[in-house]
Amino acid sequence: MKKQKIIAAIIIVLLLALNVFTLLFLNIVNVTGDSMAPVANDGDKFLAIRKPLYKEIKRGDIIGARSKALGIDMIKRVVALPGEHIEVSKREGLLINGKRFDETYLEDKYMKDFSWVDRDNGWTLADDEVFLMGDNRAISTDSRSFGPLKIDEIDHKIVLKLKSSKKR
Numbered sequence: 001m002k003k004q005k006i007i008a009a010i011i012i013v014l015l016l017a018l019n020v021f022t023l024l025f026l027n028i029v030n031v032t033g034d035s036m037a038p039v040a041n042d043g044d045k046f047l048a049i050r051k052p053l054y055k056e057i058k059r060g061d062i063i064g065a066r067s068k069a070l071g072i073d074m075i076k077r078v079v080a081l082p083g084e085h086i087e088v089s090k091r092e093g094l095l096i097n098g099k100r101f102d103e104t105y106l107e108d109k110y111m112k113d114f115s116w117v118d119r120d121n122g123w124t125l126a127d128d129e130v131f132l133m134g135d136n137r138a139i140s141t142d143s144r145s146f147g148p149l150k151i152d153e154i155d156h157k158i159v160l161k162l163k164s165s166k167k168r
Contacts (some may be wrong), residue, residue, distance in 0.1 A: 018097050023111075025053050027156050029064055029075060031165075035134035035141065036062070037076055038107065040158075043157030046075075048156035057081070057130060057151065060105060062158040065132070069146040075158060077105075080123075080131035082151070088144055095122070096154030106135055123148060130154075 031044040048064055059064060059080045079150065080086040080096055087095040094101045110150065125131060129148035134140025143149060 019081070025050050028162070029156070029158065030093070033139075035136050035139055036077070037136040039135050039136075040075060040106070040161075041165045044161060045163040046158045047160040047162055050058050050156045054157045057154060057157070060144065063132070063154050064156045064158065065149055065154045066145060067149065068153060072157075074132075074142075076132035076134055076140070078130050079103075079133045079143075080148075081123055082125055082127045082129055084131075085122055085124045086131050092134075128152070 027048040027050060029046040029147050031042060031046070032039045034042050042088050055080055058076055059081055062075055063078060064073065066073050079094060079101070082167045089095070092100060094103060122141075123131060125148050126153050130151060131143045131146065131148050135141045
């Protein structure tokens with residue numbers, strides 16, 4: 001009987017520890033809208049990790065953030081890193097430090113509409129900023145409209161798709 005109580009106590013402690021770990025470091029992200037299509041569509045669910053489980057943000061990472069400028073939660077792709085110069089144009093596409101960046105993760109149909117994003121001289125990011133864009137460039141509200149995002153506004157990093165919506 002004593003052995004069963006010890007095992008039950010160990011199981012309860014492990015379950016509580018798992019619950020605390022999940023609350024502190026993991027997040028389920030529900031996607032609203034299609035600005036990240038086709039990677040993330042309206043209704044999709046993703047598993048995300050919170051700081052300090054990820055050490056750094058890299059180009060191409062999909063992150064979740066709270067835009068103080070817009071007052072909304074969003075998921076977007078990191079396309080430029082601190083200290084880089086970025087330009088986005090219809091003719092050239094994405095330029096980082098003056099060189100065209102080939103976005104292999106994007107389908108051609110999502111890269112065509114840059115007509116409204118040209119900005120003289122682009123953006124030069126501070127040491128604490130990243131530049132975010134939605135993969136569905138034609139409809140995404142992202143750094144092209146609200147500017148670079150402070151790294152400390154990043155809440156989590158997307159790591160796994162849990163559920164796909166029926167929409168395709």
